[in-house]
Amino acid sequence: MSEQADKKAIKAKDDKAKKPAVAAKKPRFDLVKKSRELFAELKKVTWPSRRDLIRHSIVVSVFVVAVTVVVALYDLVFSSLMRLLI
Numbered sequence: 003m004s005e006q007a008d009k010k011a012i013k014a015k016d017d018k019a020k021k022p023a024v025a026a027k028k029p030r031f032d033l034v035k036k037s038r039e040l041f042a043e044l045k046k047v048t049w050p051s052r053r054d055l056i057r058h059s060i061v062v063s064v065f066v067v068a069v070t071v072v073v074a075l076y077d078l079v080f081s082s083l084m085r086l087l088i
Contacts, residue, residue, distance in 0.1 A: 050058070
């Protein structure tokens with residue numbers, strides 16, 4: 003009897019494997035829900051003070067100017083070398 007039960011169990015598994023899988027429904031994009039979630043997350047953000055914002059902006063600006071100067075110097079040196087070689 004256990005042999006028959008095993009065969010039935012195997013057959014049941016095979017039948018389940020043969021059935022086509024039901025396609026899962028694609029979740030709809032809900033703009034209103036997403037907007038509410040966005041604003042809820044924005045309320046949790048710790049915004050910098052005006053003083054911190056100005057200080058960080060100055061640091062970034064100085065860094066950008068410094069990198070620009072370095073790149074310009076490299077360009078000047080390499081273009082001068084290329085003129086000497088050609």
